[in-house]
Amino acid sequence: MHIVVVGLSHKTAPIEIREKLAVPESRMGEALTRLCSYQGVREGILLSTCNRVEVYAVVDEIESGYGRIQDFLADAHLSLSSEQLTPHLYWHEGDRAISHLFRVASSLDSMIVGESQILGQIKEAFEVALTHKATGIILNKVVKKAISVAKRVRTETKIAEMAVSVSYAAVELAKKIFSDLSQKTVLLVGAGEMAKLAARHFIANGVRHVRVTTRNPQHALELADRFSGTAVAFEEFLEDMASADIVLVSTGAAHYLVSEDDVQRSVKQRMNRPMFLIDISVPRNIDPAVRHVDNAFLFDIDDLKTRVEQNRGERLNEAEKAERMVVDEVGIVRQWLQSLEVTPTIVALRARVDDIKQAELDKTLGRLANLSALERELVEAMASSIVNKLIHNTMVTLKAEVNSSEGAAFVEAARRFFSLGDPAVCNVNESASSSSGTCHSSQADLREVGEVTPRTGSKMPDH
């Protein structure tokens, strides 16, 4: 059993490809069922947002698993072959797959590091997977852990503040161009999370006129409604740009939407009234050459981040701190995964019962000092026999189920019934208090997963 991830994101694939692979919510269930019907795929979860399409799965074999998932992704769109996808995909397994999920959940892999939308999207994907019984004990544990890691990152670092601060920095810059924002008009191009957040900040700072344009006209209408603004047709927004004092651009387009000439023309139409352009897109949607246009002030996400760093006057890199947390947490999950291996569990079980037996024997034999050697042997034999019979079925079942889809659940159950804990940690648990913290936390996590366990596994298709 191996955890793998196969997918593509804004870092590896242009929007044209991402759009084709995106799975609409209505077809999510069907897709998950199809994913789990592939041979060797035991558990699966599908994350599909405008910036990434990723499949996390538990597979029997890494190489064949990669192949199956790639086929699955290619099947999503008729015009795409599996080979065409290859240059845009990334494949990770084991720790790297877990680490990838943690980084994605913590928004470290996002276009705008620290934005919060992705965590909600992961929760939704997980809900859908649970509903369709596509995940089992392993992914349940790992995804839950990813969510808790993301929360830890958000509370213990200032990474989330970054996204808010970027909006704040944009408003603050605007105030150095326009003294009174209440008379100004904001044009929102695209519906990126950051741009919406920034638009809300502008409105909170007095901006009353909002114009919205997105590729999808319906979406623009909804957004315009939310901001009490006006929707503008996407094809016409360049002509409309002159009416905007502040232009916020955040689309998924892989090319420049706004050129130097467009801005030059707008500034001219505005009779040289200054324009403030904010490009929160990655890759950029406004040609950086716009910087050369007089009375147009272009700032991109890096400029805003620089401003934020200066505002804070703090040298510590929050993203780096978050990355370290991810590494720590991956270590904890790795230990737990190791505990799910059957052999170490059997060894631990054996050791555990032997310890109990020995302790009880010592206690009893200490009181029966006048026993003969034979009698002592008989008592010891009886103790061994009771213990062996008690654990016999457990051992046999564990060995038998090792390769079934429920293997992990059995191991988990055995570990909990016999209080086996983590093999690597619990040996030192009683003697070394320093490591007990790690053990406790993983125990707590196991309990958390236990709540989900009963509804999983049993109905996984296993061909």
Next chain:
Amino acid sequence: MAAMFFVVTMTLYFAATVSFLAYLLWPSEVLSNVSLGMTATGFASHTIALGAGMIGVTDVSTPGFHQALSFFSWVLILVFLAVEFRHRLHVLGSFIVPLALVSLVSAAALPETAPTLTPVFRTLWVHVTLSMLGTVGFAIAFVAGLMYLIQDGLLKSKRFNVLYSKLPALDYLDHLNQQSIVTGFPLLTLGIITGALSAEFSRGSYLNWNPEQTWALVTWVFYFVVLMGRLTVGWRAKRAAYLTIIGFAGVILTLIGVVLKSHGPVS
């Protein structure tokens, strides 16, 4: 007494200039209050000096460049204090107070008694006052333009330093620029008209195309074009800033020319 207060004023303005310039580079806001206090005290002292000087003025006294420049400096600070009082724009002091100081030092360098233009009428006082008020407008526009270009440059190059944080919004500066010219231009126009009337009385001709009159007219036409350009074809923002800086340089050159002609080797 006037002379004493004049020296006190100069000393205070000098200290305020140093303090205001330091304020530009220093993140703290404390210096602004110190600078402001010195400027206000200097202004009070200057008012007394000017008032004391006025006592001796009779109909036949003629206003010289000493008085004109001193008056210019006084109005400049008055306008600054008014704007500061309304908008709390400390940083304006860092630009205006040095200008007022330079004007005052120039005044000090010139003799208090003017070379007599014969015959002189009361209109000359009106001419000098109006011209100087107009010039104050252009001076403020110049300062606003200068601040605009600095802030524009800082924003474009994304250098968010102390100066950036202290300078006001670009459109505020552009508005200040416009208001100053809109106010200064009619005053200069009246100044030129009264000047022409004075010339008519003193020399018998409204206009005899001497260099200072020519320059004054060129300046007038220049600001007229700047003002019209702003109102009709959008000469605002950066272009307006450049134009008002050039315009004010022209004004200064005119003044220097006139002063040299009256007092210096030129005449």
